[in-house]
Structure formats: C-alpha cells, structure tokens
Amino acid sequence: MGQRLRQRPGGGAPARYADAGELLADDRAHVWHPYASATDPLPVFPVASASGVRLRLADGRELIDGMSSWWAAIHGYAHPVLDAAVRAQLDDMAHVMFGGLTHAPAVTLARTLVEITPPPLTRVFFCDSGSVSVEVAIKMALQYARGRGRPGRTKLLTIRRGYHGDTSGAMAVCDPDTGMHHLFTGLLPRHLFAEAPRPGFDEPCEDEHVAGIARLLDEHQHEIAAVICEPVVQGAGAMRFYAPGWLARLRELCDTHGILLIADEIATGFGRSGELFGCDHAGISPDIMCVGKAMTGGYLTMAATLCTDEVAAGVCASEAGVFMHGPTFMGNPLAAAVANASIGLLLSGPWRRQVGDLRIWLAEGLAPARALPGVADVRTLGAIGVIETREPVDMRVIQPLLVELGVWVRPFGRLVYAMPPYVMTRPDVAALTAAMVEAVARTT
Ligand SMILES: Cc1ncc(COP(=O)(O)O)c(C=O)c1O
Numbered sequence: 001m002g003q004r005l006r007q008r009p010g011g012g013a014p015a016r017y018a019d020a021g022e023l024l025a026d027d028r029a030h031v032w033h034p035y036a037s038a039t040d041p042l043p044v045f046p047v048a049s050a051s052g053v054r055l056r057l058a059d060g061r062e063l064i065d066g067m068s069s070w071w072a073a074i075h076g077y078a079h080p081v082l083d084a085a086v087r088a089q090l091d092d093m094a095h096v097m098f099g100g101l102t103h104a105p106a107v108t109l110a111r112t113l114v115e116i117t118p119p120p121l122t123r124v125f126f127c128d129s130g131s132v133s134v135e136v137a138i139k140m141a142l143q144y145a146r147g148r149g150r151p152g153r154t155k156l157l158t159i160r161r162g163y164h165g166d167t168s169g170a171m172a173v174c175d176p177d178t179g180m181h182h183l184f185t186g187l188l189p190r191h192l193f194a195e196a197p198r199p200g201f202d203e204p205c206e207d208e209h210v211a212g213i214a215r216l217l218d219e220h221q222h223e224i225a226a227v228i229c230e231p232v233v234q235g236a237g238a239m240r241f242y243a244p245g246w247l248a249r250l251r252e253l254c255d256t257h258g259i260l261l262i263a264d265e266i267a268t269g270f271g272r273s274g275e276l277f278g279c280d281h282a283g284i285s286p287d288i289m290c291v292g293k294a295m296t297g298g299y300l301t302m303a304a305t306l307c308t309d310e311v312a313a314g315v316c317a318s319e320a321g322v323f324m325h326g327p328t329f330m331g332n333p334l335a336a337a338v339a340n341a342s343i344g345l346l347l348s349g350p351w352r353r354q355v356g357d358l359r360i361w362l363a364e365g366l367a368p369a370r371a372l373p374g375v376a377d378v379r380t381l382g383a384i385g386v387i388e389t390r391e392p393v394d395m396r397v398i399q400p401l402l403v404e405l406g407v408w409v410r411p412f413g414r415l416v417y418a419m420p421p422y423v424m425t426r427p428d429v430a431a432l433t434a435a436m437v438e439a440v441a442r443t444t
Pocket residue numbers: 129130131132134163164165166230235236264265266267268292293
C-alpha cells in the first residue's frame with residue numbers, strides 16, 4: 001500500500017520461457033492458483049501441450065488425464081472438430097456485446113439447449129461461468145417471487161454436502177462446513193440446509209428419507225424462493241451419489257409447496273452421470289437449470305441458466321420489468337461456436353456407450369482399493385470413479401506421486417477420484433486406475 005509502482009524496463013516477461021525453471025520462478029512469484037496459499041504454495045506442474053487424453057509436461061513427460069480439466073474436456077484435448085469450430089468463428093468475430101445485438105452461434109446454442117434439456121425449459125440466459133449461472137438462477141428465483149407478489153420469499157433451501165460455486169451468492173448455498181461459511185460472516189446470506197440425501201444411487205426412497213427436507217419446506221414455505229441442489233451427484237462438495245427417487249420426491253414436494261426447483265447440472269450435464277442430465281435419471285424437470293463446464297467441451301468458459309416460460313414471465317412482472325443481469329462477455333461467439341460443435345459431437349457419437357464402458361472399467365480398476373486399510377469406500381457412477389480414504393490425503397505427497405506414476409488426478413480432502421474424457425480407452429483407464437490405487441496404497 002502506498003508504494004510507488006516499480007517501472008519495468010523492456011515491457012515484461014518473454015511470451016515463451018526458455019526453461020521450465022524460469023517459468024516456475026515467475027509462477028511462484030506472481031501467480032495465485034486455485035484454493036492455494038500464496039505464501040506456501042504446493043508444487044505446480046508446467047504443461048506444454050495437451051492432445052487426446054494426454055497432458056504433455058514441459059519436461060517431456062506425458063500424463064494420462066483423469067480429470068478432463070475439472071470435468072469439462074469430455075472429448076479430450078485438441079479435438080479437430082472443436083479446434084476447427086473456434087478457428088472458423090474467429091474469422092467472423094471473436095466477440096460482440098449481447099445487449100441489443102445477437103448472433104447465430106448464441107441463438108443456435110440456445111435452441112439446442114432447449115431441445116436437449118427436459119421440457120418445459122424454454123428460455124436461456126448465457127453467463128460466464130458455472131458460479132455466475134448459479135448467481136443468475138438465484139436472482140431469477142428472487143425476482144420471480146417479487147413478480148408473483150411474494151416479496152417475503154428471499155431464502156433458498158438446499159442440502160448439506162453441496163457445492164455450487166465460489167461467488168458469494170453461490171457460496172451461500174454450498175455446504176456451510178466444507179465451504180467454510182464462518183470465514184465470510186456478514187457477507188453471506190443465511191439460507192436453509194436440509195440433511196443430504198442418504199448415499200447410494202440404487203437405494204429406494206421412502207417417506208422417512210425426505211422427512212427432514214419436507215419439514216423445512218412446511219415450516220418455512222413462505223420464506224423460500226427456491227430449492228437448489230445438484231441432481232443425483234453431489235460433486236465438488238463430496239463426490240457422493242444419491243437415489244433418483246429422492247430427487248423425484250423433492251420435485252413433488254416443491255410442487256405441493258409452490259416452490260421453484262433449481263437443478264445445478266454444471267457437473268452432471270452432458271452425460272457425465274450416465275444420462276444426458278442428472279434430472280433425466282428421475283424423469284423430472286426443474287423450473288430453473290444451470291449448465292456449464294462440459295458445454296464447451298472444456299475449450300472456453302461459458303455457462304447458461306435455463307428457465308420455464310412461467311419463471312420468465314414472473315421475473316419480468318417484477319417492478320424492474322426486466323431481468324437484472326448482463327455480463328460483458330455474455331453469449332461470447334467463440335464460446336458459443338465451440339459449445340455448438342461440442343454438443344453436436346456428443347449427440348452424434350456413442351457417448352452413452354462410452355460412459356457405460358467407463359463405469360465398468362473404472363469399477364474394475366478401482367476395485368482393489370477396497371482391500372486397502374486406508375480406504376473407506378470405492379464407488380462409481382457414469383464416468384465418475386471415486387476412492388474415499390479414511391483420512392485426508394497429503395497433497396504434498398500424493399500429487400507428485402501420481403505424476404510420477406504417469407497420471408493427472410487432483411485429489412481433495414478424503415477423495416481421490418477420476419472423471420476422464422469420454423474417449424478414454426480401456427488400457428488407459430486401466431493405467432489410470434492402477435496408478436490411483438497404488439498412490440492410495442503408498443500414502444494412506
Ligand atoms: C455443481 C457445480 N456448480 C457450480 C460450479 C461452479 O462452476 P465454475 O467453477 O465454472 O464457476 C461447479 C464447479 O465445480 C459445480 O460442480
């Protein structure tokens with residue numbers, strides 16, 4: 001504070017680093033990585049390029065990618081169809097504002113999203129990232145309540161162990177413990193939290209399993225604008241799967257209480273859980289749906305919030321008459337063009353078989369971890385494979401070990417998990433899972 005800025009002669013760092021050591025020195029000096037300490041950072045690994053399901057490190061090592069870059073790169077890297085879509089769009093325009101203007105990439109994408117998501121979602125609002133799409137969903141629910149003459153409905157009801165993003169509105173509906181709400185006292189609105197559904201995708205859902213959330217809906221009906229949850233898979237908060245029957249019961253409860261249901265499909269959307277959307281497992285439709293991540297095949301940041309005609313009409317009946325949101329890069333043509341190409345590739349390909357195979361191969365490969373003393377659970381659903389350890393993993397030890405074993409897997413807490421690109425072959429899944437099991441065996 002108060003210090004004069006130091007002038008840099010020569011205008012900054014080279015575009016390309018001669019060696020990885022220099023890059024890492026600048027990284028350590030200036031870059032702040034996600035969920036990282038700036039003063040005592042964990043090691044990071046410089047990537048020179050990526051293609052197919054492999055990341056090539058600056059030192060020449062190749063890693064099999066088990067993360068799809070935080071679950072987005074479902075077709076793998078440097079896919080010729082996606083590369084071509086970005087290049088072609090660049091010839092027309094990289095970006096134009098969306099206020100007062102429109103363009104084919106965004107309109108096409110909106111139509112496609114409406115076609116492939118459960119009816120009656122009809123209206124699409126584009127946003128920059130998953131977290132922003134959750135902010136947009138929450139704001140839609142609040143403006144809808146006002147538009148329908150219920151201004152007292154200002155709270156959200158959600159379930160524990162959830163994750164919905166890192167902006168403050170989204171954080172406020174993340175699990176209060178894993179999301180460390182106490183750090184942000186005063187900033188975050190206080191919402192209502194029901195117990196997380198019982199774990200187990202194949203479990204039946206009885207009345208008693210929804211009794212807690214039903215009670216909260218009864219007690220707070222006139223304060224609640226919407227219920228928000230991740231359908232069937234609770235991702236970044238817990239890597240936990242629950243029964244579609246529970247989601248179907250939640251839909252019924254929202255209907256009987258006249259409360260909107262927001263489905264956060266940012267992690268589950270576009271096939272990851274074995275159906276195109278998590279809601280499809282339960283055969284339900286939400287009033288508002290958030291999608292992101294895999295929408296652009298992991299190429300560019302873009303998300304969308306969809307809603308029904310009824311929600312749109314309610315929002316626009318509020319005193320503003322409009323929806324009060326409009327980001328600078330809304331509907332970005334490059335991102336929309338690659339999203340169109342990615343969804344086209346997905347729907348014209350054998351994604352259902354690929355995801356089904358991945359579930360079998362992940363289950364086979366991770367099964368030996370069940371016998372390890374440090375392992376509490378092994379589970380799979382769709383293209384998701386999870387080893388849950390008894391104690392939190394030590395990232396300083398396990399991360400370099402996984403790299404040494406030739407795979408890119410980014411554990412957190414007690415979870416060592418994989419969400420590979422859908423195009424991964426059986427031998428690569430075998431190598432990936434063997435490395436995960438070995439890393440867990442050697443570190444827990
Ligand atoms: C279910 C869910 N919602 C929201 C988000 C936030 O998305 P983003 O990181 O694009 O802001 C995530 C990210 O992991 C997510 O899994």
